[in-house]
Amino acid sequence: MRLGREFIDALDTLADDRGLDVNIIISTLEAALLSAYNRRYHPGSSSANGNTEIKINHNTGEIIVSEFHKVVDVLKDPEKEISLRDALAIDRNAALGQTLVIERNPADFGRIAAQTARQVITQRLRDEERKIAFSEFADRRGDMVNGMIYKNDGDQVIVRLNDKTDAVLPKRERIPNEKYIPGSILKFYVLDVRTQSRGPRITVSRTHPGLLKKLMELEIPEIQQGIVEIKNIVRDGGMRAKVSLETLDPDVDPIGACVGNSGIRIKAVSSALRNEKIDVTVYSDDPLVYIKNALSPAQVARVEPVVDHEKEATAYVYPDQLSLAIGKAGQNVRLAAKLTGWKINITTIEPDRMPTLKDIFHDVFEDDEPHKQQEQ
Numbered sequence: 001m002r003l004g005r006e007f008i009d010a011l012d013t014l015a016d017d018r019g020l021d022v023n024i025i026i027s028t029l030e031a032a033l034l035s036a037y038n039r040r041y042h043p044g045s046s047s048a049n050g051n052t053e054i055k056i057n058h059n060t061g062e063i064i065v066s067e068f069h070k071v072v073d074v075l076k077d078p079e080k081e082i083s084l085r086d087a088l089a090i091d092r093n094a095a096l097g098q099t100l101v102i103e104r105n106p107a108d109f110g111r112i113a114a115q116t117a118r119q120v121i122t123q124r125l126r127d128e129e130r131k132i133a134f135s136e137f138a139d140r141r142g143d144m145v146n147g148m149i150y151k152n153d154g155d156q157v158i159v160r161l162n163d164k165t166d167a168v169l170p171k172r173e174r175i176p177n178e179k180y181i182p183g184s185i186l187k188f189y190v191l192d193v194r195t196q197s198r199g200p201r202i203t204v205s206r207t208h209p210g211l212l213k214k215l216m217e218l219e220i221p222e223i224q225q226g227i228v229e230i231k232n233i234v235r236d237g238g239m240r241a242k243v244s245l246e247t248l249d250p251d252v253d254p255i256g257a258c259v260g261n262s263g264i265r266i267k268a269v270s271s272a273l274r275n276e277k278i279d280v281t282v283y284s285d286d287p288l289v290y291i292k293n294a295l296s297p298a299q300v301a302r303v304e305p306v307v308d309h310e311k312e313a314t315a316y317v318y319p320d321q322l323s324l325a326i327g328k329a330g331q332n333v334r335l336a337a338k339l340t341g342w343k344i345n346i347t348t349i350e351p352d353r354m355p356t357l358k359d360i361f362h363d364v365f366e367d368d369e370p371h372k373q374q375e376q
Helices: 005-018 022-041 084-090 109-138 209-219 254-259 261-271 287-294 319-326 328-340 362-375
Strands: 052-056 063-072 081-083 099-104 144-152 157-162 165-168 185-196 199-205 228-236 240-247 277-282 302-305 312-317 343-348
Touching (some): 022 052, 081 084, 109 165, 109 199, 209 228, 287 302, 312 319, 319 328
Parallel strands (some): 312 343
Antiparallel strands (some): 144 185
16 A cells, blocks of 8 residues: 655655655654554554554555554454464464564555545644744744734734734734724734744734834934933823933934934834824933933923932922923823833922012002002
8 A cells, every 4th residue: 555656755845845854744644544544444442552553665655554463362352462373374483472463455545544644744734834933933022023914803903924924913002093904014013922722823012112112223323323222111002102211422412313303213213103202301310300301391390309208209390381291181291100110290380580569568568458448
């Protein structure tokens, strides 16, 4: 019984093309054929398992089915034993206690073998493709990738990373109100890569701070070269982000380097994130200075620590800066607090002004006030 030389040649070619070990495929095929053989010719028998061997000759494609039976005087288990009389009919040198090897060649097993071979090879290829996909992306956790929106049915957004690998964009990792139109190309952050029975599960994100960091590294040479360092990033995905920077070269302005001429660099980063507003600020080892910088674009008059409250400060702003300091729905002060790790309170102060006559002679004006009321 043969699979045929042509089959073996095709198997060798397929293994070479896909980078597979043909010996592993053949051993897997032998195990599958053994299982199929026992189901077909020894149904419901557990004793036949381990009593049969199937080998495939790699040179000829021949399938050799061997059954092992112990020669006994009184037959008790036909699946594992053979009587001396029947054994002598096969091998005249057979003796009691000997294990007799009987080669089988069932008439219809060739068809079963061909079907099994097809199933095993197909499954093996799928398994190898999954391993390749996992190995390709296992080391890319925390990296930025391009992906095409393949499917979007509301709760499930599937991103195609390449011809054989898809990723999942969970709802919590999507930018609010961003449209995920099938066919559109976006940049994603590889959040997680895990193996599952059906292949690797890759989770990507559009809201992770790491995506903004990777985009800034891509667009800003000073960050690539290590001249400007990103100290921290916080985001409200698609709406606003704050980035604190530190320069290792006193001649390089970190904010100017990131913004670029006419804002070209930061605009390129922002446009990749649905025009997310990005505040770039200067990091400081002095937490009070850091807080003042983090509240940008608001202009802060001063920052003071709250006595007996660890990592809590009050920022004083003039009335015209109050709304900027707080931000829409408290967004600016909330992101500044996350960026610095401090609780921040906002308080207004009256602007400095020249004293008026009323300020100087307030007692005179106060004494004169009752007289005016009586005259009225």
